[in-house]
Amino acid sequence: MQSRFKTYLFINLLSLFFGSTCFAVEHGFKFISFVDYYGGIEYSEGYENLRSRLFFRPEYSANFDNSNSELVISTNLWAQPVGDPNFIDPYDIPNEAYFSKKTELFDITVGQKLVTYGFADIYGPFNAPHSSHQALLSLDDQFEGRRPDPLFQLRFYPTLEDILEFTYIPVTRPDKEQPDDVYLSETQDTVIWSNDPYLTDNLHSFFLNYKRYGENFDIQLLYGWYTEHTPDFIVNNISSSDSYDIKPEYHHKHTIGAAYATRVGNTTLSQDFALNITKDFSGKDLAAQDSDITVNTQILANLPWDILSQYTIVYCYFFNHDEYDRQSDSRAAEYLAEQFHDFHNQPYQHILFFVGHFEKSFLREKLKAQLNMGFFFSPNIYVAPRLAYSITDTSRLETGIEYTFGKPKDIDLRRNPSNDNFFIRFIMQY
């Protein structure tokens, strides 16, 4: 009996080994590396070295054709070669790393992955999953944007046009803010950032997303109950005379959204509508995020002289915006409210802003010129010209400027204290 079992086990091991080698595996390798430098050119502060990076992102993928499954592993690595030594946060080293199994009707994914919802390319109100780097020097830095989370994802394809997706994120991370604590000049308080790599006190996020890519319209519906990556703050004492430490606190949030995209003549139009319900719906807490309705409208059109243009208009309405509790020191309360409302991008009850993107290629697309412009209905117009030159099929040189007209905002808690800057970047990609 024991001998038969051993034979059975041996045969099974053999078949497992040879069976696995029979899988047609397609291996894929990608590699991107760059070196870049940022210099500060804020007129009021003079020139300064802001940062430099020597960056590597290797990626390995394996497609198992016989089992319709895929494995992806990628990492981020960077070090600062110029100036004070600095390195990537070890928790940011793992990039995407997941396993997917596909069947006729379902896809199942387990691992760390980026998830994207909605049709808006920028300021999309559906982009609730994942934390991100908030103190970016370039707003379009594609190497330090959103950070993937561990997740379980199930996709169901009832028809060729419809997709129903359920995503569960057990634990997520806080947004990455500026490295140092911030001193608030009028109240002498200090804002302290979270050092936690993961928000273990705020587990479990769920997203349910329906997509339909039809003949005339694309449609998306979204419901999310999730850990908000941007913190609220605990302000127990509002006072101009005493100083306190103000600490972050993370809460769950609901997002209910609907979006569509369609062709209008020779342009494409998309709109994302979202209702965000925060913990502080009444607006009583001055340092907490308000609930809001956000509408993002995006138009993609071709201009004369072959200039590609995209226009994004964002409108937000914040419920109970000025209903916060002022306690006994209304001056201090108003100062703190201004700081935290700005931090939460809710300076007024209604906000409206516009971002334009213009793009043209020269030298048979070897040279690409781009201009991003932001108009926030204030004198502080944002402009960000970009140039990219492809030296070869695998290497290119990029440069750009971030410039905001006028002086930097007089907000202690603003996220980019260096404001205007330029960068130059040399990229190799295989």
Next chain:
Amino acid sequence: MKKILFALIFLALATAPLSAGKTVEEILAEFDKTISVPSLQGTFTVKLISKNGDTREIKARAYQKLVDNKQNNRLFIFDFPPRVRGTGLLVHSFLDGRDNNMWIYLPTVKRVKRIALESSGGGYFMGSDFTYRDLIANDLNNMKFELLDEKTMNGIESYVIKCWGKNQTVIKDLGYSYMISYYKKENSVMYRREFFDSDSKLLKVYQVDNFHVSGRYHYPTKITMTNVQTEHKSIIEVTEISTKDIPERYFTTRYLTDK
């Protein structure tokens, strides 16, 4: 990366029949039959060669299926250069006057985006000698045709047909004052086309150097487009051609993102 990435191959797949023949209409109809392969897939390599010999390359996989006599689906997945690897373009073309539907998948932002080709940024496609407008099938109702000649070209007995836009709007939209196409007499297959600029000077020459023949179908597998004014050249080569049936699910946004 907002600009539409489109395959040069599209020209080979989508070039509208522009000829006439025995009568013009007969040549056009015959040419249409030779190129209307029900299902087709292949790997495309495009070499871009400048006057000074500087060479760049684009590689893509392409899939095409005629759904019925009103709809044609195409999928393109780019593999090279690395900055566009994984980018996909899905096109549902309608032959009954409805607007084409197009979606692009950009792996860097993991987003499927509906686009209109006319909002692609125009100009030359990915640095090649094909304009974005070259990649759109011409509505024959907007074109005029004339049989110019019957002659032997490089040993091939050919019909020579001129075509041009019906009005100034169409001509301006096309970007050419007129085109002259060469069709083989034996089977009405088009193998050469000359493009003339707004001053009626020869601008570009499209030449098919090789065909994949399967039954009545003749599919171009090596195409050279030469800009005679700048001496820039684009060479398309198609390999791993298959005419096996392609499942409908290939032409969905699911497949666009998965491949």
